[in-house]
Amino acid sequence: MTNKTSPTIYDVARLAGVSIATVSRVLNDPHKVNEETRGVVLSAINRLGFVPKAEARARAMRSTGRIGVLTPFFTAPSFVQRLRGAAEALSRHNYELVIYTVNSSALLNTYLETLPIAHSLDGLIILSLQFSDSNAERLANQGLETVLVEYPHASLNSIEIDDIAGGRLAAEYLIQKGYTSFGFIGDTTIPEFGIHPITLRLSGFRHGLNAAGFDLSDENTLLVPYDMETTRQNGRAYLKRPGRPTAVFAATDLQATALLRAARDIGLKVPQELAILGFDDLDLADYVGLSTISQHLDESGRVAAELLLARLADPKRPVQHIQLPLTVITRETA
Amino acid sequence: MTNKTSPTIYDVARLAGVSIATVSRVLNDPHKVNEETRGVVLSAINRLGFVPKAEARARAMRSTGRIGVLTPFFTAPSFVQRLRGAAEALSRHNYELVIYTVNSSALLNTYLETLPIAHSLDGLIILSLQFSDSNAERLANQGLETVLVEYPHASLNSIEIDDIAGGRLAAEYLIQKGYTSFGFIGDTTIPEFGIHPITLRLSGFRHGLNAAGFDLSDENTLLVPYDMETTRQNGRAYLKRPGRPTAVFAATDLQATALLRAARDIGLKVPQELAILGFDDLDLADYVGLSTISQHLDESGRVAAELLLARLADPKRPVQHIQLPLTVITRETA
DNA sequence: TTGAAAGCGCTAACAG
DNA sequence: CTGTTAGCGCTTTCAA
Numbered sequence: 277m278t279n280k281t282s283p284t285i286y287d288v289a290r291l292a293g294v295s296i297a298t299v300s301r302v303l304n305d306p307h308k309v310n311e312e313t314r315g316v317v318l319s320a321i322n323r324l325g326f327v328p329k330a331e332a333r334a335r336a337m338r339s340t341g342r343i344g345v346l347t348p349f350f351t352a353p354s355f356v357q358r359l360r361g362a363a364e365a366l367s368r369h370n371y372e373l374v375i376y377t378v379n380s381s382a383l384l385n386t387y388l389e390t391l392p393i394a395h396s397l398d399g400l401i402i403l404s405l406q407f408s409d410s411n412a413e414r415l416a417n418q419g420l421e422t423v424l425v426e427y428p429h430a431s432l433n434s435i436e437i438d439d440i441a442g443g444r445l446a447a448e449y450l451i452q453k454g455y456t457s458f459g460f461i462g463d464t465t466i467p468e469f470g471i472h473p474i475t476l477r478l479s480g481f482r483h484g485l486n487a488a489g490f491d492l493s494d495e496n497t498l499l500v501p502y503d504m505e506t507t508r509q510n511g512r513a514y515l516k517r518p519g520r521p522t523a524v525f526a527a528t529d530l531q532a533t534a535l536l537r538a539a540r541d542i543g544l545k546v547p548q549e550l551a552i553l554g555f556d557d558l559d560l561a562d563y564v565g566l567s568t569i570s571q572h573l574d575e576s577g578r579v580a581a582e583l584l585l586a587r588l589a590d591p592k593r594p595v596q597h598i599q600l601p602l603t604v605i606t607r608e609t610a
Numbered sequence: 611m612t613n614k615t616s617p618t619i620y621d622v623a624r625l626a627g628v629s630i631a632t633v634s635r636v637l638n639d640p641h642k643v644n645e646e647t648r649g650v651v652l653s654a655i656n657r658l659g660f661v662p663k664a665e666a667r668a669r670a671m672r673s674t675g676r677i678g679v680l681t682p683f684f685t686a687p688s689f690v691q692r693l694r695g696a697a698e699a700l701s702r703h704n705y706e707l708v709i710y711t712v713n714s715s716a717l718l719n720t721y722l723e724t725l726p727i728a729h730s731l732d733g734l735i736i737l738s739l740q741f742s743d744s745n746a747e748r749l750a751n752q753g754l755e756t757v758l759v760e761y762p763h764a765s766l767n768s769i770e771i772d773d774i775a776g777g778r779l780a781a782e783y784l785i786q787k788g789y790t791s792f793g794f795i796g797d798t799t800i801p802e803f804g805i806h807p808i809t810l811r812l813s814g815f816r817h818g819l820n821a822a823g824f825d826l827s828d829e830n831t832l833l834v835p836y837d838m839e840t841t842r843q844n845g846r847a848y849l850k851r852p853g854r855p856t857a858v859f860a861a862t863d864l865q866a867t868a869l870l871r872a873a874r875d876i877g878l879k880v881p882q883e884l885a886i887l888g889f890d891d892l893d894l895a896d897y898v899g900l901s902t903i904s905q906h907l908d909e910s911g912r913v914a915a916e917l918l919l920a921r922l923a924d925p926k927r928p929v930q931h932i933q934l935p936l937t938v939i940t941r942e943t944a
Numbered sequence: 945t946t947g948a949a950a951g952c953g954c955t956a957a958c959a960g
Numbered sequence: 961c962t963g964t965t966a967g968c969g970c971t972t973t974c975a976a
Contacts, residue, residue, distance in 0.1 A: 282753050284968090284969060284970085285969065285970060286969080286970095294946080294947085295946070295947045295948075296947090296969085296970075296971095297946075297947060297948080297949095297970095297971085297972080298945085298946065298947075299970095300970065300971055300972085301945095301946090301971095303970095303971095304970095304971075304972095308945075308946095309945070309946085310945055310946085313945080313946085325751075325753070328969085328970075329668075329669075329730075329969070329970090342708075349698070353893070356690050363709060363711055364683070364711070367710070367711050372708055372710075373708065373709045374676075374706050374707065374708050374709075375697060375706075375707045375708075375709060376701070376706075377697055377698070377701050386640040386641060389640060389648075389652055390636065390637050390638075390640055390652075393637065393655065393660070393661055393662065394637040394638065394662060395706065396661065396662075396664050417656070418656075504896065504897060530897070533897055533898075537898075537899065559687070560894060560897055562838065563838060563864070563867050563894055563898070564867075564871075564897070564898060565871060618952090618953055618954085619953060619954060620953080620954095628962080628963085629962070629963045629964075630953090630954075630955095630963090631955080631956085631962070631963060631964080631965095632961085632962060632963075633954095634954065634955055634956085635955095635961095635962085637954095638955075642961075642962095643961075643962085644961055644962085647961080647962085662953080662954070663952090663953060663954080665952095665953085665954095666952070666953035666954045666955090666968090667953080667954055667955075668954095668968095669952090669953085669954075669955095669968050669969055669970080670953075670954040670955040670956085670967080670968050670969095671954080671955060671956090671968080672955095672968060672969090945976105946975100946976085947974100947975090947976080948973105948974090948975085948976095949972100949973090949974090949975105950971105950972085950973080950974100951970105951971090951972085951973095952969105952970085952971085952972100953968105954967105954968085955966105955967090955968085956965100956966090956967090956968105957964100957965090957966085957967105958963100958964085958965085958966100959962100959963085959964080959965100960961100960962085960963085960964100
């Protein structure tokens with residue numbers, strides 16, 4: 277970070293041919309300065325467009341609050357949609373939104389230690405970042421209002437969804453649509469600790485199926501790395517097997533879309549020959565006509581921001597864990 | 611009321627038994643401090659409830675370390691990708707990214723008037739916002755470093771593309787692929803003043819066609835409101851006409867995707883029976899396998915941030931207008 | 945009435 | 961990895 281040359285009190289002093297003390301005085305105690313001198317100084321001030329910075333800043337610091345959002349490097353569409361919701365709410369309340377991207381969970385730790393103090397934030401929204409109890413502890417003690425989105429923690433406010441129920445919902449929807457043979461597709465990355473939403477969705481899906489007398493075979497459960505191309509390739513093989521399912525629930529819209537393309541690759545008609553139901557309701561889902569389970573991403577950001585603002589206004593409010601509903605959005609693939 | 615002066619970095623240092631420099635470090639470069647020492651300092655900070663004074667900090671740094679990004683309400687994927695590029699570059703240089711969403715051009719004015727002083731920013735990046743000469747004037751005089759993305763202005767730094775060349779490139783690509791009958795699809799909204807990229811792309815496309823002895827008929831030029839559903843519906847009608855083109859250039863990926871769906875709706879094989887070439891290279895394009903012309907959106911944000919930082923480092927650098935290249939990305943639709 | 949100079953709280957070389 | 965030290969832009973003594 278480097279200097280930017282905007283005029284200082286020294287520049288004014290030099291131009292006016294007086295000392296900085298005099299300039300300071302005409303700014304703060306004008307009557308203590310000889311009228312003539314004052315005139316000279318004032319015109320120098322005008323000529324340079326000088327603004328005493330400290331004052332401006334002090335004023336600014338008071339007027340606008342700042343809310344920080346901690347997000348994983350926001351390449352993923354879901355973060356964007358959450359951010360969008362938060363940005364909207366915050367700007368409506370005249371708060372500034374400062375974004376911090378956290379690239380590794382090692383960094384997360386040091387961030388949490390100093391960020392709030394060092395950067396004077398009023399509140400913090402943490403998106404889709406999971407952390408240890410000790411970290412949560414620290415945050416809670418720090419006295420900085422915080423709202424967690426996606427990965428809840430008992431001692432902090434959070435916005436969450438019920439992934440198990442989501443899986444069950446998928447099963448119920450597909451069953452009620454008349455399908456009888458089911459599959460699941462999700463990604464492989466298992467986190468070192470904590471919750472894994474994908475696993476939860478799978479488990480809910482399986483239970484929902486079982487509850488209705490159906491089941492999900494291992495062969496029909498495809499776990500592949502979370503990227504379009506890999507999923508698509510594996511998806512083709514998956515769909516070419518004789519025992520392939522006729523309805524599959526994909527744990528995320530991205531993988532659902534990859535599967536949709538795999539189906540098209542091998543000439544399978546969707547949804548006539550293969551039904552696909554996603555999860556998330558990314559903008560993408562609408563763009564490709566994907567039926568999916570909406571977890572109201574934009575809403576999650578909005579609600580997080582509003583909860584934060586509410587707590588800022590009334591710090592005595594108890595910690596809240598808000599659970600967002602899950603909704604099936606029927607489009608063209610299931 | 612008796613106010614006990616709030617703790618300073620000196621108090622913390624004394625309590626922790628270290629120098630003020632070390633305290634400063636744990637605040638700004640935590641990883642440069644021995645973990646144990648850091649712990650001691652942090653607990654001293656906590657015990658005292660120390661909060662660094664933003665004013666002093668900014669003064670010592672001669673910079674606030676904050677870059678503002680002005681963007682239209684960032685629902686559009688293209689803003690997101692630009693933002694992503696900027697965020698990445700800025701965070702690499704340890705700058706904070708503050709987002710301001712501007713919903714109306716009336717707001718833009720007031721923002722430009724008060725933003726720099728009121729919010730103490732070092733620099734400003736303005737995304738896809740077009741403004742009058744007087745506004746540009748104000749900005750230039752304000753002494754706040756600014757970089758414009760998409761809509762250039764002579765007196766300010768900018769990152770831009772050549773939309774006309776983009777249109778021409780589309781024509782050349784399609785011609786070279788062997789197509790002989792062409793169409794164009796774009797949106798209808800014409801801005802009150804200034805440039806309209808879509809119109810430019812159309813004009814470049816037409817000229818490129820003409821140069822090779824082809825032409826673009828009015829019936830094959832479809833202009834519809836920029837939204838998925840409307841474009842798709844009109845697209846179906848457009849594609850059902852007997853004189854329909856076999857290769858169409860869509861001015862944006864979103865409309866290209868809508869047309870792709872329209873083609874599927876009526877059973878047209880892409881690209882065998884209909885080729886579609888988009889423009890933008892949104893993430894979406896990759897997701898749906900859309901061939902398109904990349905305008906390197908992420909890169910635009912990155913370059914904007916870097917240009918800004920460079921000017922901050924050396925204010926004497928002349929104003930620059932950086933033109934980003936355009937690249938055809940061949941995927942599956944053309 | 946004015947200027948010199950000593951801070952304010954903090955960061956950033958530079959040594960060690 | 962840590963401490964010393966020289967500023968940053970500005971206000972405020974203290975003499976002159």
